[in-house]
Amino acid sequence: MVKQQVESAVNGKIRCDACPVMCYIADGRSGACDRYANVGGELIRVDPLTIIENTIGDGGKVVAFLPDERSEDWNGDLVHASTPFVTAVGAGTTYPDYKPAPFIVSQTHAGVDMVTVVTEGIFSYCGAKIKIDTDRFIGPETAKVLVDGEPVGHVTTGEYGSQMLSIGGVHHLTGGSKKEGRVTCDTILRLCNRESVDLVIDGGATLTLTAGCPPIINGVEESRMRVGCGSATIGMFAKQWKDMVDEVVVVDDHITGVLSEHQAGKLLDVAPTGIKIKGRRSTPGRYFQVAEPGTGWGGTNVSDPLAILGDFDPKVAYPGLRLLMVSTTGEQYGYYILDHQLRPVLQDILPAAIQETVEIVAENCEPAMTSVLFIGGAGGSLRAGVTTNPVRLTRSVKDALTYVSVGGAPAYVWPGGGITVMADVTRMPTNSFGYVPTPAIVAPIEFTMRLEDYRALGGHMDAVIPVERAVEQAERRIASTEDSVWPMDGKNFRWGA
Incomplete structure (x- = not known):
């Protein structure tokens, strides 16, 4: 234990000057911070x-x-x-x-x-920046992050394959109520000491976060970080898919990819399929805003991927066309064949070769982790x-x-x-x-x-x-x-x- 210089004592109590609180500490007791104690009249760093x-x-x-x-x-x-x-x-x-x-x-x-x-x-002047490896929607940007009902931070701009939180800061520590400051300080402390912390996003998800561990979102432990956006996933695995299926859609809240329209598909001579995607077309084979953010396929709010499809063009599509739909983590997937009315019909059996490509997508996903970075101004x-x-x-x-x-x-x-x-x-x-x-x-x-x-x-x-x-x-x-x-x-x- 490190001994500290004692500057004053009153009625057997040592006055600790290690912080502005200036506790008087009785023999055998510790200060309010639990970091300093009075041991036999000496101030000890615990x-x-x-x-x-x-x-x-x-x-x-x-x-x-x-x-x-x-x-x-x-x-x-x-x-x-x-x-x-x-x-x-x-x-x-x-x-x-x-x-x-x-x-x-x-x-x-x-x-x-x-x-x-x-x-x-x-x-x-300090806090924690938190990176949560997930595509799932946790809440709108700038939404408050709450602990015990108190605001301790906010959702900030998402990054590639991750949602981001900013926790703490001087305004939460000193600019609100006493309870807000106390809860914020405790939250930063536990996050930085790698303890588990429960948080609620205002208008969003409930989270359990521990530095270096998978995030738990709405009670479900996240396992994978996406391999890439929908467009990137198409580009990475286009060669494997082109001879197995006629069309691939990688569902993603940010950029949904379509094999036949994507430049990778064009260069590999993948024929047009007449597929129609609901959403805003960016560049060929890349679509924005195919659905609302959520906890479903690829970070969207859809549980049925066919919800993002319009009717196939009868001038191009044909019965028997093989369609694979997969999420950016490979956790969700479906294999469909167009019937005589050009409607996708889900198949009970996924061909082994296609199953293998889905598993490769999953294999290339890194484990989902929670990263906590302490930030402070000296x-x-x-x-x-x-x-x-x-x-x-x-x-x-x-x-x-x-x-x-x-x-x-x-x-x-x-x-x-x-x-x-x-x-x-x-x-x-x-x-x-x-x-x-x-x-x-x-x-x-x-x-x-x-x-x-x-x-x-x-x-x-x-x-x-x-x-x-x-x-x-x-x-x-x-x-x-x-x-x-x-x-x-x-x-x-x-x-x-």
């Missing part, structure tokens, strides 16, 4: 300081037997397991902002003196824990002299002013996030750079400690994974002039 141990070598590469200009003499350590990275998980905060970051750790890596500044930021107070001149840290990040990570996970830094970061929560240690009841989210953030660059940007040099001292205080050690980006790796930032 969550363990976490370090990541490099078990995969330099970015997963084989370690050279002969040293180059940046490597230390090889000592037989093939995996560099002795190279730790101190994360901000469990480190503590800089509040009330005049203090240096809790840990400013120095170590030598690849012959270069490095420093990592480690702090848990108190983020009021304000001036957080940056002041790194340097006496906060704008220099911003410039150093923009100049790629400083590498930003969140709980050891690589962070995408948005362009423009400030330091707005986004990171995949599944690449962080478990329970990386906390909260304070202001309300705000407490999230780990690390800044790694060369020691000389840290000195140049006005860093708190008196607070720098060797990594060995920080490691002594660490209570949790986790191994890096194969897809880890090692924060100390010089490829992540410029080594300077």
